[in-house]
Amino acid sequence: xxxxxxxxxxxxxxxxxxxxxxxxxxxxxxxxxxxxxxxxxxxxxxxxxxxxxxxxxxxxxxxxxxxxxxxxxxxxxxxxxxxxxxxxxxxxxxxxxxxxxxxxxxxxxxxxxxxxxxxxxxxxxxxxxxxx
Numbered sequence: 564x565x566x567x568x569x570x571x572x573x574x575x576x577x578x579x580x581x582x583x584x585x586x587x588x589x590x591x592x593x594x595x596x597x598x599x600x601x602x603x604x605x606x607x608x609x610x611x612x613x614x615x616x617x618x619x620x621x622x623x624x625x626x627x628x629x630x631x632x633x634x635x636x637x638x639x640x641x642x643x644x645x646x647x648x649x650x651x652x653x654x655x656x657x658x659x660x661x662x663x664x665x666x667x668x669x670x671x672x673x674x675x676x677x678x679x680x681x682x683x684x685x686x687x688x689x690x691x692x693x694x695x
Contacts, residue, residue: 589631598665602627602635605659612648616691618656622683625674634667635660640679649673 588595606624607617618624618639626638639656641649653671660669681694689695 588629590629590633595629598629598633598663599627601663602629602660602666605663606637606656609652609655609659611642611646611652614642614692616684616688618652620685620688620691621679622685622688623679624656630667632667633665634669636670636672638672638674640674642679644675 590598603619607619609618610616611618611621611623614621621642623641624637624639626636628636630636637656637660639653641652646652653673657669657671660666660671684692684694686695
Protein backbone atom coordinates (compact mmCIF):
# COMPACT_ATOMS: atom_id res chain seq x y z
CA UNK A 564 0.00 0.00 0.00
CA UNK A 565 1.56 3.22 -1.06
CA UNK A 566 -0.03 5.43 1.56
CA UNK A 567 1.26 3.47 4.56
CA UNK A 568 4.04 5.39 6.21
CA UNK A 569 6.80 3.60 8.04
CA UNK A 570 8.50 6.06 10.32
CA UNK A 571 11.39 5.95 12.71
CA UNK A 572 11.33 7.62 16.03
CA UNK A 573 14.70 8.89 17.13
CA UNK A 574 16.10 10.61 20.14
CA UNK A 575 17.20 14.22 19.86
CA UNK A 576 20.86 13.26 20.28
CA UNK A 577 23.46 13.20 17.57
CA UNK A 578 24.85 9.80 16.54
CA UNK A 579 28.10 8.88 18.26
CA UNK A 580 29.73 7.84 15.00
CA UNK A 581 30.43 9.85 11.88
CA UNK A 582 27.69 7.98 9.99
CA UNK A 583 24.97 10.26 8.73
CA UNK A 584 21.41 9.45 9.75
CA UNK A 585 20.13 9.27 6.21
CA UNK A 586 16.69 8.09 7.29
CA UNK A 587 16.64 9.88 10.66
CA UNK A 588 17.46 6.61 12.38
CA UNK A 589 20.48 4.86 13.81
CA UNK A 590 19.36 1.79 11.85
CA UNK A 591 21.06 1.69 8.43
CA UNK A 592 18.58 2.29 5.59
CA UNK A 593 19.06 -1.14 4.00
CA UNK A 594 18.46 -2.86 7.31
CA UNK A 595 15.41 -0.69 8.00
CA UNK A 596 14.02 -1.53 4.56
CA UNK A 597 14.45 -5.27 5.21
CA UNK A 598 12.89 -4.96 8.66
CA UNK A 599 9.95 -3.03 7.21
CA UNK A 600 9.41 -5.73 4.58
CA UNK A 601 9.54 -8.41 7.29
CA UNK A 602 7.07 -6.48 9.45
CA UNK A 603 4.63 -6.07 6.57
CA UNK A 604 5.02 -9.76 5.71
CA UNK A 605 4.19 -10.69 9.30
CA UNK A 606 1.19 -8.36 9.40
CA UNK A 607 -0.08 -9.86 6.15
CA UNK A 608 -0.49 -13.21 7.97
CA UNK A 609 -3.32 -11.68 10.03
CA UNK A 610 -6.77 -11.93 8.46
CA UNK A 611 -10.09 -10.41 9.38
CA UNK A 612 -12.09 -13.59 10.17
CA UNK A 613 -15.13 -12.28 8.28
CA UNK A 614 -13.25 -11.14 5.16
CA UNK A 615 -10.88 -13.40 3.19
CA UNK A 616 -8.20 -10.68 2.85
CA UNK A 617 -5.28 -9.87 5.15
CA UNK A 618 -5.56 -6.75 7.29
CA UNK A 619 -2.67 -5.00 5.55
CA UNK A 620 -4.33 -5.19 2.13
CA UNK A 621 -7.64 -4.20 3.72
CA UNK A 622 -5.97 -0.95 4.76
CA UNK A 623 -6.40 -1.50 8.49
CA UNK A 624 -2.76 -0.64 9.27
CA UNK A 625 -2.34 3.12 9.45
CA UNK A 626 1.22 3.48 10.72
CA UNK A 627 4.28 1.45 11.68
CA UNK A 628 6.94 3.18 13.77
CA UNK A 629 10.35 1.59 14.29
CA UNK A 630 12.53 3.03 17.06
CA UNK A 631 16.32 2.96 17.06
CA UNK A 632 16.03 0.04 19.52
CA UNK A 633 13.78 -1.81 17.06
CA UNK A 634 10.73 -1.37 19.26
CA UNK A 635 7.64 -1.33 17.07
CA UNK A 636 4.50 0.76 17.47
CA UNK A 637 1.55 0.22 15.14
CA UNK A 638 -1.61 2.24 14.69
CA UNK A 639 -4.40 0.13 13.27
CA UNK A 640 -8.14 0.27 12.93
CA UNK A 641 -11.02 -2.10 12.26
CA UNK A 642 -13.52 -2.19 9.44
CA UNK A 643 -16.19 -1.27 12.01
CA UNK A 644 -15.95 -0.20 15.66
CA UNK A 645 -18.32 -3.02 16.63
CA UNK A 646 -16.13 -5.70 15.03
CA UNK A 647 -16.55 -8.94 16.99
CA UNK A 648 -12.76 -9.46 17.21
CA UNK A 649 -11.95 -5.90 18.32
CA UNK A 650 -10.48 -7.16 21.57
CA UNK A 651 -8.40 -9.88 19.91
CA UNK A 652 -7.10 -8.50 16.62
CA UNK A 653 -4.52 -6.08 18.10
CA UNK A 654 -3.00 -9.03 19.99
CA UNK A 655 -2.90 -11.06 16.76
CA UNK A 656 -0.99 -8.20 15.13
CA UNK A 657 1.35 -7.92 18.12
CA UNK A 658 2.03 -11.66 18.06
CA UNK A 659 2.72 -11.61 14.31
CA UNK A 660 5.14 -8.69 14.63
CA UNK A 661 6.85 -10.25 17.65
CA UNK A 662 7.70 -13.27 15.50
CA UNK A 663 10.02 -11.14 13.32
CA UNK A 664 13.70 -11.60 14.21
CA UNK A 665 15.33 -8.61 15.85
CA UNK A 666 12.14 -6.88 16.96
CA UNK A 667 12.05 -5.36 20.45
CA UNK A 668 8.90 -4.41 22.31
CA UNK A 669 5.68 -4.22 20.31
CA UNK A 670 2.77 -1.89 20.98
CA UNK A 671 -0.40 -1.95 18.88
CA UNK A 672 -2.79 0.99 19.18
CA UNK A 673 -6.38 0.61 18.05
CA UNK A 674 -7.51 3.92 16.54
CA UNK A 675 -10.69 5.01 14.78
CA UNK A 676 -9.57 8.37 13.41
CA UNK A 677 -9.67 8.50 10.50
CA UNK A 678 -12.46 5.97 10.18
CA UNK A 679 -11.76 3.05 7.84
CA UNK A 680 -13.47 3.15 4.44
CA UNK A 681 -13.29 0.69 1.54
CA UNK A 682 -11.16 3.21 -0.37
CA UNK A 683 -8.24 2.24 1.91
CA UNK A 684 -8.16 -1.27 0.40
CA UNK A 685 -5.43 -2.18 -2.05
CA UNK A 686 -6.21 -3.28 -5.59
CA UNK A 687 -5.27 -6.80 -4.49
CA UNK A 688 -7.99 -6.70 -1.81
CA UNK A 689 -10.54 -5.29 -4.25
CA UNK A 690 -9.88 -8.12 -6.70
CA UNK A 691 -10.08 -10.74 -3.95
CA UNK A 692 -13.42 -9.32 -2.82
CA UNK A 693 -14.70 -8.81 -6.36
CA UNK A 694 -15.00 -5.04 -5.72
CA UNK A 695 -13.25 -3.62 -8.77
